[in-house]
Amino acid sequence: MQKIIFLKYGELSTKKENRNFFLKILNNNIKKTLSNVEIKYDYGRMFIIPDNNNYEEVIDKLKNIFGILEIVEAHILEDRTLDSIKENIINILNKKEFKTFKVEVKRSDKSYPLNSMELCKTLGGHILKNIKDIKVDVKNPDITVNVEIRLNEVLIYFDGIKGRGGYPVSSLGKGLLMLSGGIDSPVAGYLAIKRGIKLEAIYFESPPHTSEYALNKVKTLAKALALYNNSEIRLHIINFTQIQEEIYKNIPHEYMITIMRRMMYRISAIVASRVKAKIIVNGESIGQVASQTLTSMSVINEVVRMPVIRPLATYDKLEIIDLAKQIGTYETSILPYEDCCTIFVPPHPVINPSKEKCLEYEKLINYEEMIYEAVKTRKIITISSKEDDEFKDLL
Numbered sequence: 001m002q003k004i005i006f007l008k009y010g011e012l013s014t015k016k017e018n019r020n021f022f023l024k025i026l027n028n029n030i031k032k033t034l035s036n037v038e039i040k041y042d043y044g045r046m047f048i049i050p051d052n053n054n055y056e057e058v059i060d061k062l063k064n065i066f067g068i069l070e071i072v073e074a075h076i077l078e079d080r081t082l083d084s085i086k087e088n089i090i091n092i093l094n095k096k097e098f099k100t101f102k103v104e105v106k107r108s109d110k111s112y113p114l115n116s117m118e119l120c121k122t123l124g125g126h127i128l129k130n131i132k133d134i135k136v137d138v139k140n141p142d143i144t145v146n147v148e149i150r151l152n153e154v155l156i157y158f159d160g161i162k163g164r165g166g167y168p169v170s171s172l173g174k175g176l177l178m179l180s181g182g183i184d185s186p187v188a189g190y191l192a193i194k195r196g197i198k199l200e201a202i203y204f205e206s207p208p209h210t211s212e213y214a215l216n217k218v219k220t221l222a223k224a225l226a227l228y229n230n231s232e233i234r235l236h237i238i239n240f241t242q243i244q245e246e247i248y249k250n251i252p253h254e255y256m257i258t259i260m261r262r263m264m265y266r267i268s269a270i271v272a273s274r275v276k277a278k279i280i281v282n283g284e285s286i287g288q289v290a291s292q293t294l295t296s297m298s299v300i301n302e303v304v305r306m307p308v309i310r311p312l313a314t315y316d317k318l319e320i321i322d323l324a325k326q327i328g329t330y331e332t333s334i335l336p337y338e339d340c341c342t343i344f345v346p347p348h349p350v351i352n353p354s355k356e357k358c359l360e361y362e363k364l365i366n367y368e369e370m371i372y373e374a375v376k377t378r379k380i381i382t383i384s385s386k387e388d389d390e391f392k393d394l395l
Contacts, residue, residue, distance in 0.1 A: 001088050002076050005058060006155070007046040010069025010165050019043060026067040026168040032230055033061050044108075059161060064227050066194050067171075068163030077154040082114070085154055086126045089145065092156060093131055100137035101127065107149040123147065167196030169230050175279045175309065176272040177201040177225075178264065179235070181217045181339040184283030184312055186225055186329040187320050191311035192281045193228045200275050201225070201233055202268050204240040204340040214337040219383060224329045226385040236271050237379040240264075240340050243370045250364040253346040257291050258353045260340070261300045263367060269304040270375050280304065285312045285320065290349035299353045 012022045023041055030039060030048070037058065038049040050058045055073060062071050075092060077084055093101075103124045105116040114122065124136060127145070148155040177189040179201040189199055203218045219235065226233040243263050251259050268280050284292045291300065301308055312320055324330035 001091075002049075003053075003055070004074055004076050005048040005050070005055065005062070006072050006074050006157075007048070007062070007068050007163070008070040008072065008160065009044075009046070009067070010163070011167070012067060013044075022067065022168055022171050025171045026065075029065055029067070029168050029170075029230055030062070033065060034058060063161065063163065065168075066164050066166040066196070066228065067168035069165055070160040071163055072157050072160035074155045074157035077156065078152070080112070080149065080152075080154050082122070085147065085156070086123065089123060089127065089147075089156060090130050093127065093145070096143065096158075098134065098142035100135055100141045101143050101145055102136060102138045102141045103127070103145045103147065105147045105149070109149050109151045112149045119147065119149070164194065164228075166194035169193055169196060169228070170198035172196035173279075174198045174200065174275065174277045175281045176236075176268055176275065176277040178268055178280065178282040179203050179218060179222060179225075180283070180341050181214055181221065181333065181335075181337060182283065182341070183317075183324050183330065183333040184285060184288075184320055186221045186283075186333065187323045187327065188281055188283035188311045189225050190228060190323070190327050190329075192309060193225070197279070197281070199225065199229050199233055199281065200236065200277060202236045202238060202271055204238045204264055204267075206241045206244050206340045206343065207239070209241065209244070209343050210339055211337055213335075214339050217332060217335050217337050218339070219381075220332045221329055222383045223385055224327065224332065226383050228327075231386055232382055232384045234275075234380060234382050236275075237381070238267055238271075238374050239377060240374065243365075243367065243374065244340060244344065246365045246367075246370065248344050251361050254348055254350045255353060255357065255361055256344060256346055257349045258296060258300060258358060259361060261291050261296075262303045262358060262362070263371065264340075265300060265304050265308075266367075267371055267374055269306050270371070271378070272306055274375075279307045279309050281309045281311070283312055284310045285315055285317070288317065290351045293351045295352040296350075299355050299358060302355060 012019060015022055027039055027041060036051045040047045059071055062068060077088055103120045105119040107116045143158050146157050172195060175192055175197040177199045179185050193199055201222055205215055222233050222235050247256055247259050272280055287293060324333060
């Protein structure tokens with residue numbers, strides 16, 4: 001009897017003729033995250049055998065890999081005889097504490113001498129005879145003994161650990177996340193990664209109006225996202241100072257945020273194109289602030305042709321905060337360091353901007369040249385989730 005880990009695919013199981021494509025990417029993603037493991041897979045299961053028997057460490061890492069519905073520790077028997085199954089079930093259960101149980105049997109090999117119902121009754125009776133002070137409870141048992149009769153082996157296992165689901169990272173292409181230091185954008189990035197999108201991120205800094213602390217805050221958020229993004233993420237840092245100052249000097253203040261966001265979108269689209277990203281991702285939620293009314297989003301969005309995905313569009317703030325806490329970004333996001341989106345905020349920003357006025361006001365600044373310079377001089381760093389917390393002391 002050998003102990004293994006097997007994975008249930010969940011949503012990937014619906015992919016039919018494309019399933020193998022997704023499974024190959026999932027296999028590659030696991031290999032990038034885990035070393036010293038043997039991986040085998042078929043359409044129904046992926047099997048992982050750690051060579052150092054460190055199952056807890058392997059499971060902890062698997063919990064953060066998208067494409068996995070459930071992680072299960074199992075015992076695999078090559079001897080499929082009924083006597084072998086009976087003996088090994090008792091050996092396994094003797095190491096567990098429980099008062100109630102039930103047995104569930106799946107039989108993918110229909111040629112096995114006993115059918116699923118017969119095996120359930122036989123194994124349940126055998127457990128009752130050999131372990132004292134227990135009883136069967138089919139509705140709410142302490143443990144469920146799962147037995148799978150496969151073509152060449154038998155699996156014995158209990159309740160699994162919930163995975164993150166979704167699609168394997170990079171299976172649906174690349175996106176560019178507009179990452180700020182707030183609560184929303186890291187959560188939007190997480191949800192995009194969950195749908196199989198490999199992310200790079202773009203951050204707009206405005207020194208000296210934004211501080212080194214604000215930049216390090218964003219690096220820490222990027223590191224948190226890297227954990228789910230195949231262990232690393234590239235961050236494009238844009239110096240937005242000149243553009244922001246020109247907007248502040250020349251644009252009517254109620255339109256400052258709208259024009260600023262249009263400039264950010266233009267820059268993001270250029271960077272996305274250069275890194276071969278298919279979409280822009282951001283953390284906008286309908287109606288949350290002045291620039292996120294439907295009119296504002298429409299006027300801002302029209303400066304780019306590339307699709308803009310807003311995973312949080314219909315979420316309220318409390319739902320977003322709950323997700324931020326779950327993925328480990330909330331405590332960093334609430335640190336009080338201002339970014340480009342929170343400085344120079346006018347007291348009464350327009351909530352229903354006019355496209356015609358935006359075009360008129362944008363003629364007041366030489367934005368094309370400044371955008372070219374901002375893209376040309378951007379800094380690019382690769383942030384890994386595996387590195388020590390190098391930014392912690394700076395926050």
